[in-house]
Amino acid sequence: MPLCYTLRTVTMRNHYRHFLFILLFWVAGAASLLAQKHTISGYVSDAQSGERLIGATVVDRRSGQGTTTNTYGFFSLTLPADSVYLSVAYIGYQSDGFLFKLAQNQTFNIGLKESALLKEVEIVAEKYERIEDRAQMSRIDIPIMQIKRVPALLGEVDVLKALQLLPGVSGGGEGQSGLYVRGGGPDQNLILLDGVPVYNASHLFGFFSVFNADAIKDVTLTKGGFPARYGGRLSSVIEINMKEGNENELHGEGSIGIISSKLTLEGPIKKGRSSFIVSGRRTYIDILARPLIKRALEEEGSEGSFGYYFYDLNAKANYRFSEKDRLYLSFYGGSDKFYSNIIEKYGEQPSYENEINAGLGWGNLISALRWNHVFSPKLFANTTLTYSQYRFNTKAENGDRRYENKVLTSEDFISIKYLNGINDWAAKIDFDYAPNPKHLIKFGASAIAHQFNPGKFNVKFIATDNNQNYNFTLNQPEESAGEFAAYGEDDYKVTSRLRLNYGLHFSAFTPKGKAYFSLQPRFNVRYLLNQGWALKGGFSTMRQYINLLTNENLSLPTDLWLPSTDIIKPQDSWQAAIGVAKTFADEYEFSVEGYYKEMKNVLSFREGSSLFQFSNWEGRVTQGDGTAYGAEFFVQKKKGKFSGWIGYTLSWAWRQFDDLNFGKKYPYKFDRRHDFEIVGTYKLTDRIQMSGTWVFSTGNAVTFPTSSYLGQGTNLGYVDFLDHTPERNNFRFPSYNRLDFGIDFKKQKRRYERTWSVGAYNAYSRKNPFFLYLDSTYEYDPVTGRSTEKKNLKQVSLFPIIPYISWAFKF
């Protein structure tokens, strides 16, 4: 046996032993505290729809002990055998209370009724436990109702763009839905839809995200202090949970907007036992423009069509087999397509035909099968099987044909097709174990089989006159890798003031001919100071095994996910954060956090390299380090007619690569010294509601030459103008600022409720930068007969004021 293998095995065994020891220690320690206690467990759901409520608080008012429901609405609370006054609360719902004698384990499935007084965003109140209660920091939950009220580009509600309005999160370029969290890159965000990774979360080159807000129940962003259950990305975890569907009645909602329409239906399959939800969205500019395109082509003597559309389809069904078992099946399919097929005909006898056929398509396909099982009142398990696929394909075909008497006599045809993508098959199991009110232990394991297709070209060439027929395929070899993880964490209420969340995350990755292992400690602490102030601290290490080759300017669908290899090392980071939090007057949530993050082996293209090159991808990239630090201020008002938040981030983000900028540290492209955002919603009357956002941020850093000189170029003897750029990202875009606003007019009709929404993106038409370029013009002087060159640095702005209008219904 090779020595290195033996050493690795021993090291692995030690890791496993250490990990199991800690798990057993927790379980044994917690179990010793169980004497004379009984457990209340069950689910909290919406009484009308049966939709499980995530994060509802369940508290025994007598002892003050409490918990919150998990992602599946399940709770478990172990209390001394005594009288209990159980209070259950959730935002927008009437609280419920139960007084009883706890003499044995009890199951409570609690249905909360929606409150007439607390409806919708009039009060977007405390849906989750208070910010100062939880140990975890750097986590923000935004109610989907609030996201739906944020004014959006062309009225298209966008979950990811709403997240850009939070402190510590930056968007990419103008109108883009990319996320850059605490100085991290766009590939460092783990976006989970019902627990399944989404690899490309954007439509239309990043101007819209793939998430249809009508099908979404809940969104949570974690940007630091990661609990041990998360892994695989360095900078953030975005959990998006789909609705489950109404268990009791058929309901629907839909909207017709400027660029797309949506329809959602939900209802029972078997009343009270199973339900479904189906939600679809499609753009229709291609359909509306089709007659115009057809006429324009006919005027040019051609026929055919071209256009663009995207669509999403979300579907989910669940079935409750018993009080202990429930099965969920969820599906997401979405795709973007550009297409063009134009045929030009000319000549009579013989006749000729030229056909150009081109297309570009990309999309995600995601499915998940989940099984919830309650092993005991204290032990809840969720087992998940998932499949996630992302594909990009493009084709270009050109055919020249000659016909005599309508019989094909010769043909020249060339076709080029390209395909890349990633497939994941995964299995995971997660346990929630609540031995007593002081501990909530989570542990689990997962395995993912990745299959990467870095690029496949197919070229076909036919020339019948020359009797040529070629058909060949050029492949960058497919790569497979296994990714494994196991974790254990404990949320431990040590005293009424001190609360900890600590754990370990273990991961392994096995690309071809290599194995990587990592043990990542996680730790969060909260200490309650006087007058309700909470002092919080967090430390986490993360490792990322898969990498995105991307263009930083645009979210191109050509973005390519690739594994770490023996040459490309996994990315690593550690992050420490400290902060204070407090809720004022039961309405204003306030937090300040300072953070410091270091990243190793982050990826960038080598200078002069880009996506569209056919050389080996490992040779086109280079790895380096990143550093980010800053402070985030956040005030959120959750109650009253007016709700919203103000966020401010002061931050620095740096990169250092041996192969870039001649090894010197330079500011990251999305290094933004100041980032400020205000989001507000105001309920004017029962039927009219207004909302607005204003954002300001320091401009992106870009590399731009400062001067030029004459010097020898790459061919000896030739002198040329060369640009002098003192360092990478030496110049800044002008600052970015924008105001959006929207107004909803709501009316209850006999059978449904309708809403007209109008608003504007970039209301004062600020010319925000999209890119810069150097423009040369020549002015001719008729007197001297000479032309003089004039150069200007110009900025292209994409969106002036963009109004929107949409009509929505709900029944």
Add this chain to the structure above:
Amino acid sequence: MRNIFFLLFLAIMLSSCDGDPFESIIKLDPPPYDKKIALQFRAGVNDTFVDISLSRNFGILETPADSAFFIKNLNIEILESDQVLWQFNSGNDIPLNRATIYQEIPHGLFKSGKTYEIRASHPDFTSISAKQTIPEAPAVDSVRYDFDGGINSNGDEVSAFEVYLNDPAGVENFYQFSIGIISLSINPIYDSNNNVIGYDTLRYGPYDGYFEVSDDPNQEEGLNGSVLVGDQFFDGQAQKISLKIYKDYSPKEYVIYVRSITEDDFIWQRSLIRYEGAQDNPLSDPVLIYSNFKDGIGIFGLYNQRNFKVN
């Protein structure tokens, strides 16, 4: 109230239709710059002539006449241990190609293993300087030529040159490989009546040839069709460098030039190649051209070259 909102919305709709709704161009101030001397001076141990490119820089939006770039009366000095070995003044005449002077230097000015400093000064500019140590001559055991060098990735026949290097250990070494082609031509000899009365072999060159792009991870494209090699993957070891050219069936002689170059020259050449490659690719990440001058722009690069004739 509703009518007011409707009118407001209508006004916004109409106002957004002014001009091009999705693109507007505004003018920006350029990034600031400092006026500097830009100098390119690269020479070898046995060279008796050197190309010196000298220029000043202008702001990215300035459009002066080409003649304004050349710096007249620029003083250039080569020093060893603060002793001036050679000096030169660019004079008042602007060279034909606007920037490059082909200048004689004393034979033996640069010696292997020695460290030299270059200084350039002019009353209107901040003086610039750079230092370089000439590397030892490349340790080449042999160079072999294989007329039938196989097939390249495009299916074309190639000829191959194999250079056997003995890389010195413990120091970073950088190499540049170039090829000179000595062309032979068999020409007929005519009499006064234009009859062929014999044949003569004429010899042309050498002129510079181009190596093919290689997939060897040690190799990178250098200036003028040359190949650059760093020893990071074979430090202190014997290494075969395989260089390929398109197969040419007409008789030829070749000279393989093997240079030990300085790290600065290696980085500069690589950056210049990447810079020019990125000019045609709008999606490419931007490229900076390396400079090793203090307070200036450009390159001071020294090399030690050996020549190997093969046929």
